[in-house]
Amino acid sequence: MTMLEIMVLAIVQGLTEFLPISSSAHLILPSQILGWHDQGLAFDVAVHVGTLIAVVQYFRREVSTMAVAWTGSVLKKQHNQDSKLAWWIILGTIPAGLFGLLGKEFIETYLRSGYVIATTTIVFGLLLWFADRMAKQQVTEYQLGWKTVLIIGFAQAVALIPGTSRSGITMTAGLFLGMTRQAAARFSFLLSIPLIFLAGSYLTLKLAVSGEAVDWFSMTVGAVLAYFSALICITFFLKVIERMGMLPFVIYRLCLGVALFVVLS
Template structure:
């Protein structure tokens, strides 16, 4: 891989993983738009690990509190601690990905075989789920925080997250949409989405690593390291500024971007 390609894809993954605009869609589209070959599975793993490291570092205090609280609740069998309750809800919201991830992964592998088909799918999901995000942001009550999430809410968010394996959907976008539909504030929906990324990316990265080990392809470790480092730095900054300004700017800029991107893809394909 050329250095400029590594930097581009690391930046794309870092900024799109936590914005509601689809990282998987952009990682597929970027090589097509700039004339590169589709990057290897190993590179995808490295940039996802970079974003995983970023979200863990950013929420390190919350993660430590939740882990300790969840362990304490296992001893006492009580969920009075808000951190314990939030931790269990995050684990519950991860279950649909565990159950549906492999069947949906086969759909993704089929789509990746046809560049035109996957471009059309990305265009459709980018526009369609952009509309859903706009509706949820416009109609949501925005009166709850992430600590108020119950088991039904967690299951709903988890089921919607499972759909995000289809390129263009956006994992963060669909989970933030679900949170807004359930009455969470923009920041609460975003925080729950970002925390949910930790177990989700961890599991996805583990599965991709197993596939990588089975493939036994030659590995360019310098490319993987550089891509992961770039995605880490960009993702950390993205999380910080997104959470800082989202209550003021709303979801509209991201919705408009999704409409524009979907339209450009359709224009290029047709």
């Protein structure tokens, strides 16, 4: 890949990992319009590392508090709202992990077409708009129960379908369940930590056994740019979501989906 491709794809990955606008829909455009080649395993590992560091750093206090509380709940049977939230994040990760292991081959074979991505970008964008309009906005992430967590977890599993948007579908589910926008976004971001870690670990293992040559300079640039773009994205989104709501992102998704249909036709 050229340096321009590395910079663009890393920034796009960092931004779209957390905004409810679908990373796969954005990454298909450069290949379709500009003829860019697949970025390769090494680059995928790099951007996963960058986005993981960004979200952990932003929520470092919450992650540290939950880790201590979770350890206490395991070793000393001491439970509080932070240990409960940590358990909910683990529980909410299980459906996506299982679906990823069982359905990855089917998804990559049958659901990675541009038309599927364009359709899901539009459909799940409209669903996000409807959830945002109907949301009661009363529940925080600390008030979730195991049933509601599993619903959000299964929604995250649906995001394995390209074009859905992991953050978009988990926020949609959270809003339907009565969560506030801030709480739905925070829980979505916290829920991304184990999933990004698992995906990055899988890709790292795959890279190790593939024998693919590693361009360390390109990986470093990709990781750094993905880190900064993801950190800026999280900060921006959580600060403006109460004022903006989800409508701007819904409109953007609809325009993107239509653009994909135009490009692919």
